[in-house]
Amino acid sequence: MSGIMVLAEHRHGDLRDVSHEVLSAARNLAEKTGEQVEAVLLGQGCDEMAQRLAAQAHRVIHAEHPAFRDFNYETWQQALVRLVKGREPSIVMIPHTAFGTDLGPSLAVELGVGIVSDAIGFEPGPDGLKVTRGVYGGKLNAERFISTTPALVMVRQSHFKPDQPGLEGEVVNWDPGDVGSGLRTRFISLEEVPSTGIDITKADVVVGIGRGVKEEKNIGPIREFAEHIGAVLAGSRPVIDAGWLEKERQVGSSGKTVKPRVYIALGISGAFQHVAGMTGSDTIIAVNKDPHAPIFAVAHYGIVDDLHKVVPALREKLA
Amino acid sequence: MKIAVCLRRVPDTAEADVKVDGTGKGIVEDRLAFTINEADNYALEEALLLKEQRDAEVSLVSVGPKEADEVLRMGLAKGAAGAVRIDDKELQGSDGLALAEVLAAYFRKNPVDLVFTGCIAQDVEDSQVGPALAQLLGWPHTSYVVKLDCGDERMTVRRELEGGFLEVKDIARPAVVSIQTGGNTPRYASILGIKRARTKPLEALEPGAIDLDTSKAGEAGSRTRLERLYVPEVVSAAEMIEGDVSEKAGRLADILKEKGVS
Ligand SMILES: Cc1cc2nc3c(=O)[nH]c(=O)nc-3n(C[C@H](O)[C@H](O)[C@H](O)COP(=O)(O)OP(=O)(O)OC[C@H]3O[C@@H](n4cnc5c(N)ncnc54)[C@H](O)[C@@H]3O)c2cc1C
Ligand SMILES: Nc1ncnc2c1ncn2[C@@H]1O[C@H](COP(=O)(O)O)[C@@H](O)[C@H]1O
Numbered sequence: 001m002s003g004i005m006v007l008a009e010h011r012h013g014d015l016r017d018v019s020h021e022v023l024s025a026a027r028n029l030a031e032k033t034g035e036q037v038e039a040v041l042l043g044q045g046c047d048e049m050a051q052r053l054a055a056q057a058h059r060v061i062h063a064e065h066p067a068f069r070d071f072n073y074e075t076w077q078q079a080l081v082r083l084v085k086g087r088e089p090s091i092v093m094i095p096h097t098a099f100g101t102d103l104g105p106s107l108a109v110e111l112g113v114g115i116v117s118d119a120i121g122f123e124p125g126p127d128g129l130k131v132t133r134g135v136y137g138g139k140l141n142a143e144r145f146i147s148t149t150p151a152l153v154m155v156r157q158s159h160f161k162p163d164q165p166g167l168e169g170e171v172v173n174w175d176p177g178d179v180g181s182g183l184r185t186r187f188i189s190l191e192e193v194p195s196t197g198i199d200i201t202k203a204d205v206v207v208g209i210g211r212g213v214k215e216e217k218n219i220g221p222i223r224e225f226a227e228h229i230g231a232v233l234a235g236s237r238p239v240i241d242a243g244w245l246e247k248e249r250q251v252g253s254s255g256k257t258v259k260p261r262v263y264i265a266l267g268i269s270g271a272f273q274h275v276a277g278m279t280g281s282d283t284i285i286a287v288n289k290d291p292h293a294p295i296f297a298v299a300h301y302g303i304v305d306d307l308h309k310v311v312p313a314l315r316e317k318l319a
Numbered sequence: 320m321k322i323a324v325c326l327r328r329v330p331d332t333a334e335a336d337v338k339v340d341g342t343g344k345g346i347v348e349d350r351l352a353f354t355i356n357e358a359d360n361y362a363l364e365e366a367l368l369l370k371e372q373r374d375a376e377v378s379l380v381s382v383g384p385k386e387a388d389e390v391l392r393m394g395l396a397k398g399a400a401g402a403v404r405i406d407d408k409e410l411q412g413s414d415g416l417a418l419a420e421v422l423a424a425y426f427r428k429n430p431v432d433l434v435f436t437g438c439i440a441q442d443v444e445d446s447q448v449g450p451a452l453a454q455l456l457g458w459p460h461t462s463y464v465v466k467l468d469c470g471d472e473r474m475t476v477r478r479e480l481e482g483g484f485l486e487v488k489d490i491a492r493p494a495v496v497s498i499q500t501g502g503n504t505p506r507y508a509s510i511l512g513i514k515r516a517r518t519k520p521l522e523a524l525e526p527g528a529i530d531l532d533t534s535k536a537g538e539a540g541s542r543t544r545l546e547r548l549y550v551p552e553v554v555s556a557a558e559m560i561e562g563d564v565s566e567k568a569g570r571l572a573d574i575l576k577e578k579g580v581s
Contacts, residue, residue, distance in 0.1 A: 011480075071486075073450075074459065096446075098480045102462050105447040106454035108416060114542030115416065117445045130546065135444055136330075139337045140346070142443075143546040144414075157481070184459035184494075188487040191477070205580050211333065229580050241501035253481055262578050269333055283578055285571065286557065290334050294551075301574060302557035303567050313568035318581050 004030050005089040005150070007080070008041045008053055009099050011071075011190075015049050017162060018095040022155045023056040024163030026093050029122045035090065039169070042068045042079055042176070055165030061087075062171050067180025070187040073103040079176040081110055089150050091129060093119075096154035104154045115152040116144045120159050129153070137271045138294035157253060158276040198248040203232035206260045208251055208278065210236040212267015212288065212307055216244045222266065222307075225315045234258065236268050252277035266307045270295025287311075320375040321431040324366045325422060325449075326394055327356040328387040329442045343547045355390045358437025360505040362498040366435050367398045367506070369469055376400050378431070382407050382421050388521060395516035396508035402521045403429075409526055412538025412545070415447030420540070422448070423455035424531040425524075431493070438463050438497040449497035460495040461488055465502030 004026045008019040019039075026037045039057035041050050043064065050062040061083065067075045080103075084092060094100040094107075096118045108115035120141075121132030129151040135142045146153070200206060207226040213219055219233075226233045233249060240250040251258055252274040263281035267288060268274060275298050278284065286299035287307045296302045303310055330351040338347040355363075366377045379394045379402040381387045391402035405421060407413070413421065426434065436449035446462070453460030465485070466477040472492065477485045479499050490496075508516070526533060534540050560570045575581055 011484075098463050098478065098486075101446045102450060102460075102478075105415065105419075105449075105451040106460065108447075109419070109451050109454040112542075114414070115447065116543055117415070117447060133444075134551070135548070136332045136337050136346070136442055137444075138551070139332060140339065140548045141551045142548050145544045145546050146542065147544065148542045184491040185461060186489040188475070188489055190480075191485040191487060193483045193485060229575065231580075237500065243504070254479055255483075262575070262580055283574075284557075285574070290336075292336055296557045296559075297551075297553045297555070299557035301571070302559045303571065304559065305564060305567060309564045310568055310571070313564050314571055314575075317568050317572035318575065 003036050003038050003087065003089040004091045004093060005038045005040055005084065005087065006057070006093045007095070007100070008039050008049070009095045009097060010041075010043060010046070010049060013045070015052060016095070016097075018097055018157045019053070020056065020162035021157065021160040022093050022095050023053070025122070025155055025160040027056070027163055029091070029124065033090075033124045038087070038089065040080070040083065042076060044069045050171045054169040054171050055167055056163050057167060057169040059169050060171045061174045063174045063176040065176055065179055071099055072183065072185060072187050073106065074183045074185055075180050076103050077107050077110065078179045080107055082177065083174070084111060084150060092150045092152045094152070094154050096156050100154050104152060108152045111150075111152070113148040113150055113152050114146040115154070116146055117154045119153045119155045122153070134272060137269055139292060156272065159272075193247060196246060196248060198246055200232050200234045200249055200251070201256050201258055203258065203260050205229060205231035205262045205264075206234050206251070206258050206278075206281070207231045207264045207266065208234045208236065208268055209239055209245075209266050210268030211238040213239070216242070218308065219244060221315070222311055225311050228315065229318065231264070236274050265295055265299065266311065268295055269293050270298060320373060320433065322366045322369060322375050322377045322433045322435065323426070323431045324359070324363045324377060324379050324394065324399065325434065325436040326359045326363070326379050326381045326390050327437070327440050328353050328381060328383045328390040329356045329440060332442070339548045339550070344545050346548065353386065353389070355393055356437050356440050358439055358441070358498060358500055361500050361503060362435040362437050363394055363397060363399070364503045364505040365467060365498050368503060369467070370398070373469065378402065380405070380422065380425060382410065382418055384408070385523075388523075391521055392516050393508060395519045395521065396512040397506055398512065401519055404521070404523045405529065406523055406525055409533065410536050412541060413536050414541040414543045415443070415445040416451050417536045417541040419448050419451035419455055420535040421526065421529075421531055422452050424529045426452075426456060428529050433492055434495045436495060436497045438499045446497075449495050453495035456493070456495070458493050458495055459490050460497065461490050462497035463499040464496050465499050467496065
């Protein structure tokens with residue numbers, strides 16, 4: 001009963017960054033527990049990916065199978081149940097992504113183990129693993145204790161620095177046996193959200209608006225302000241969900257990543273899914289009426305006030 | 320077709336000061352407003368749209384305290400036919416999988432063809448209940464769904480992946496579908512709807528009434544346990560600009576000019 005097993009995620013024939021991030025989290029933890037890190041790669045035509053993972057893991061369990069051509073949680077679950085029961089790791093790490101969260105909870109049920117979502121910190125103890133994670137939109141952290149072996153964790157994306165290589169793990173080819181039969185869900189295709197030609201990723205200055213604008217009609221003056229300073233208007237997910245701005249203007253993990261010289265966040269709380277898309281900006285300015293808004297933890301300059309007062313006043317100063 | 324929607328009552332904490340209570344494991348609730356979980360609003364809308372398209376009946380289920388009745392009434396006012404609240408007094412400390420056990424016990428006794436959940440609870444942010452519930456019922460699931468086309472036996476869904484991709488999938492029923500925000504436009508309850516909701520059935524059940532194996536729920540029945548809640552340490556705090564609005568705007572204007580923006 002030992003070892004940290006990490007499920008690698010890939011898409012379009014390439015490993016996703018999150019796979020390297022989770023491996024890095026696993027290696028840090030393994031140094032504390034004295035365990036080894038085992039990467040799991042399920043796919044078809046993945047030899048090259050296996051080699052790359054071997055630089056970050058003590059062992060790579062590599063299974064090739066036509067059923068792994070496209071992601072389907074049912075197929076992955078069939079394989080992982082077998083693998084976990086056979087290898088008895090103490091911890092299993094999965095990316096907290098659309099891929100990982102489709103799989104993790106049902107895998108935990110089938111294995112009869114405890115699971116914690118969106119992990120950002122790990123503390124091993126004599127009777128189990130303590131996991132830190134954010135709750136309430138990032139206003140609080142929670143420490144949760146997992147009492148089962150293995151402990152299953154889904155690890156936050158874009159949080160851990162992807163590891164530098166340095167290991168030379170062995171690649172073990174594993175036969176997953178009968179997988180891909182009896183499926184009740186079927187992959188059909190991947191679609192790219194159609195583009196309307198708007199591109200916020202190249203902008204030098206971005207004004208991001210959040211739910212704090214409250215109503216669509218309040219956007220007018222902000223749009224005018226943005227135009228005046230030569231900025232592109234973008235938004236957090238609720239603003240896009242409400243249809244106030246086009247989908248291509250969404251900043252965040254399910255939107256675009258922007259790295260402008262200046263990002264001005266107006267009425268955005270700073271949930272990590274939003275921050276993931278703008279944290280690379282050179283200068284971040286946040287206006288929010290809540291002094292405890294998590295956005296102030298990533299901003300360089302902060303103003304606690306009503307954005308509907310600050311924006312007109314600022315517009316006047318810049319007239 | 321019988322459709323159920325799982326609704327969670329949550330505190331609206333976006334603009335509130337969230338304080339950890341004396342136990343270290345809960346938050347001070349007196350001054351918080353409670354609402355229906357954001358993603359569940361979209362889940363309910365998806366169910367109501369389906370009802371309008373096909374011959375279907377929509378019911379609501381929530382695991383929660385008496386106050387969760389308010390959330391259920393809101394759902395009834397929007398058009399659901401009936402609601403059930405499973406009282407959670409004896410279920411405190413349930414983690415995501417334990418909550419799924421409670422819901423699974425309910426659906427075993429009260430079978431439906433399709434369950435909608437939200438893709439994430441805005442307070443605990445687990446994204447566990449939908450897929451775990453499906454597994455417990457022996458059903459398939461699919462999560463982060465933004466579009467659903469319902470055929471006679473199967474459904475085609477579009478689920479949102481990171482980076483601007485949608486995964487198109489086909490899924491058999493019965494199933495659990497977890498809905499992501501943004502795929503539809505949740506309706507508001509009409510005055511008439513609110514009136515009608517008063518006469519619709521809203522039943523409260525104790526865990527015993529759904530034959531729940533209580534060793535699988537509550538803190539003792541959960542395989543993960545909350546140790547503590549705390550305010551995260553701020554690593555690099557922003558420089559806060561003080562003064563009245565005009566002073567703040569003035570300083571900000573200077574900063575922007577310095578950066579070559581004006
Ligand atoms: C799978 C998944 C993917 C997601 N992807 C994204 C993504 O790509 N991008 C994204 O943004 N979110 C994403 N989210 C949603 C994310 O979790 C948050 O819900 C969202 O970012 C919150 O948006 P917000 O800050 O605008 O709203 P809220 O969190 O509601 O915050 C509103 C803020 O406005 C402030 N405010 C209110 N009135 C005023 C005023 N008059 N003046 C100044 N301030 C005011 C409030 O104090 C509050 O801080 C995703 C969620 C999930 C589950
Ligand atoms: N107490 C509850 N009662 C009913 N449904 C719930 C409850 N908690 C969670 N859910 C459902 O499960 C979804 C995901 O929640 P979670 O897994 O906690 O993030 C929510 O959007 C709800 O639809």
